[in-house]
Amino acid sequence: MSTEATTPTRPVTLTKTTLPAMIVLGRREARRILRSPIFVGIVAIFLLQVGLGMALTRSWPDGLTRDALYDFIGFVLLLYAGILTYAAAHLVTSSARRTGAEPVMASSPVDARSRGAALCLGVVLGPGLVTVALTLLMALLGNSVTLDDGAAYSVAELVQLPVIIVGGGLFGVLTATWLRFPGSLPVGLVVLVMGTITVGSAPQNADAGRPWFAPYSSAVNWTDNTWTLTGSQAWHATYLVGLCLLAVCGVLLRERDDRHRWTLASAGVLALVALAGWAQL
Amino acid sequence: MTATVQVTELTKRFNRTQALAGVTTNLTSGVTGLLGPNGAGKTTLLRILATVLAPDGGSVRTLGLDPTKSTERTQIRRSLGYLPQEPGFQRGFSAFEFVDYIAILKEFNRARERHDEVRRVLDAVDLSSVSGKRVRALSGGMRRRVALAAALLGDPALLVLDEPTAGLDPEQRLRFREMVSQAGEGRAVVLSTHQTEDVAALCQDVVVLHEGRVRFQGTPTELASVANGHVWFASERDPAATIAWRTSEGLHRHLGEPRHGAQLVEPTLEDGYLLLIGRRIEAVA
Numbered sequence: 001m002s003t004e005a006t007t008p009t010r011p012v013t014l015t016k017t018t019l020p021a022m023i024v025l026g027r028r029e030a031r032r033i034l035r036s037p038i039f040v041g042i043v044a045i046f047l048l049q050v051g052l053g054m055a056l057t058r059s060w061p062d063g064l065t066r067d068a069l070y071d072f073i074g075f076v077l078l079l080y081a082g083i084l085t086y087a088a089a090h091l092v093t094s095s096a097r098r099t100g101a102e103p104v105m106a107s108s109p110v111d112a113r114s115r116g117a118a119l120c121l122g123v124v125l126g127p128g129l130v131t132v133a134l135t136l137l138m139a140l141l142g143n144s145v146t147l148d149d150g151a152a153y154s155v156a157e158l159v160q161l162p163v164i165i166v167g168g169g170l171f172g173v174l175t176a177t178w179l180r181f182p183g184s185l186p187v188g189l190v191v192l193v194m195g196t197i198t199v200g201s202a203p204q205n206a207d208a209g210r211p212w213f214a215p216y217s218s219a220v221n222w223t224d225n226t227w228t229l230t231g232s233q234a235w236h237a238t239y240l241v242g243l244c245l246l247a248v249c250g251v252l253l254r255e256r257d258d259r260h261r262w263t264l265a266s267a268g269v270l271a272l273v274a275l276a277g278w279a280q281l
Numbered sequence: 282m283t284a285t286v287q288v289t290e291l292t293k294r295f296n297r298t299q300a301l302a303g304v305t306t307n308l309t310s311g312v313t314g315l316l317g318p319n320g321a322g323k324t325t326l327l328r329i330l331a332t333v334l335a336p337d338g339g340s341v342r343t344l345g346l347d348p349t350k351s352t353e354r355t356q357i358r359r360s361l362g363y364l365p366q367e368p369g370f371q372r373g374f375s376a377f378e379f380v381d382y383i384a385i386l387k388e389f390n391r392a393r394e395r396h397d398e399v400r401r402v403l404d405a406v407d408l409s410s411v412s413g414k415r416v417r418a419l420s421g422g423m424r425r426r427v428a429l430a431a432a433l434l435g436d437p438a439l440l441v442l443d444e445p446t447a448g449l450d451p452e453q454r455l456r457f458r459e460m461v462s463q464a465g466e467g468r469a470v471v472l473s474t475h476q477t478e479d480v481a482a483l484c485q486d487v488v489v490l491h492e493g494r495v496r497f498q499g500t501p502t503e504l505a506s507v508a509n510g511h512v513w514f515a516s517e518r519d520p521a522a523t524i525a526w527r528t529s530e531g532l533h534r535h536l537g538e539p540r541h542g543a544q545l546v547e548p549t550l551e552d553g554y555l556l557l558i559g560r561r562i563e564a565v566a
Binding site (some may be wrong): 018020021025026028095096098099101102103104105106107109110115147187257259 | 299318328331332333350351355358359361365367368369370371372382383385386387388427434441554
């Protein structure tokens with residue numbers, strides 16, 4: 001019986017941390033999220049909607065003008081993109097569990113926490129960058145649009161658009177990471193939508209500041225509510241970024257190893273969210 | 282003399298089931314077969330060796346490293362290939378994409394090197410021609426080879442294979458044996474199986490697990506010799522035998538304590554294994 005220990009003969013140079021692999025994985029997860037059938041299907045629906053809109057010339061009597069495009073992008077980002085990103089990110093995150101691929105992944109050097117971080121990075125690099133590009137397009141169009149129903153979005157309002165889409169995706173990663181049972185996608189979706197509607201609904205006298213705490217855009221153009229005139233759009237954007245970071249901390253806290261460090265980080269982020277939440281009012 | 286894996290008094294419990302009840306063994310380079318009936322603790326032991334599962338008690342040292350320490354566990358995983366009992370594959374992945382995805386998890390960060398490595402391991406398991414096909418469209422045997430290819434990434438020092446030949450037809454099993462045999466040259470391979478023929482054909486060392494304990498460790502020849510003087514043929518079934526079955530020649534092959542004058546025959550590894558496990562079962566009954 002031979003008793004000599006063997007040593008690995010890998011064709012690559014090993015690094016001290018798994019961070020580079022996590023970044024490569026993040027790029028791969030971004031592609032997986034964007035290639036999700038949800039996105040592919042919905043892009044087809046949007047293209048159809050654009051085609052129909054132009055054909056029927058009801059929504060856009062003058063065709064796809066700058067104003068129509070500006071409105072359309074804003075409408076899509078505010079109404080659909082967050083929920084779709086949530087669903088796509090949830091499906092990608094839970095795919096290993098649903099298909100039984102976890103054991104192979106669990107024995108790799110890139111551990112579960114790094115894989116969770118890579119999924120969060122994937123949300124930012126995938127839907128996040130696409131939304132940033134669309135928002136930049138809106139910013140360019142904003143200089144020349146003459147909208148019937150209000151002014152163009154301010155910079156702080158535009159910044160909120162990619163943040164809420166990224167937030168939707170991060171919430172998808174968070175729920176799939178913690179709620180490891182079939183049907184967690186619709187459960188998380190109901191919590192996301194109903195929570196947003198409940199918190200963000202039209203203010204009553206006593207709680208005029210409440211809608212600011214909804215994980216959603218406070219753009220005047222979109223909400224058409226007078227409460228938005230009394231707070232800070234920039235601080236609301238900061239508040240939304242804080243919620244995104246809180247979701248990332250929630251994903252990283254799933255693993256027990258070295259949890260105290262991430263608990264401290266989460267406390268710091270929570271303080272930021274509280275500060276921004278107060279400052280936005 | 283250093284063992285690749287040193288396992289000492291390992292215990293693991295799942296609710297009321299004691300999966301491992303103090304396993305102690307050393308695994309060295311070459312192919313080691315884990316034999317045992319269902320529920321013996323083979324998969325639990327392999328999952329612990331693959332760092333997928335943490336034990337309740339006892340210790341494991343793999344390649345001289347302690348898997349309970351985070352940094353050392355990462356180092357072990359860098360030198361480890363694992364084929365689970367029922368490998369799963371994400372939907373929509375082709376064979377190449379799946380192995381490529383696992384290669385990223387194994388820190389092949391540069392695309393060109395990674396793709397070269399993926400092509401190498403797919404070629405090693407003879408799947409180059411179907412690398413672009415969806416994994417879910419492949420046959421069961423091909424899927425297991427895809428999973429084996431993923432386990433071979435990075436030329437790991439330790440390969441952990443959980444029932445690699447389960448569900449394969451005879452031709453695929455022979456092909457698999459060839460691949461595992463090649464993989465076992467210059468590294469440690471631990472494989473669990475119900476197939477004693479696989480152990481006899483492949484393994485330099487055998488560990489028999491039963492009810493969460495090591496019942497035997499030695500060479501296949503030593504396991505066969507457990508049944509020396511305990512295997513005999515007779516034209517009629519002998520009620521004194523522990524186990525007996527009718528062979529294709531019409532004779533009855535018996536394991537147990539032979540009567541005086543019985544026609545003793547040379548035992549096989551399967552005889553040794555059956556006698557070992559049979560005695561235990563008999564003792565419990």
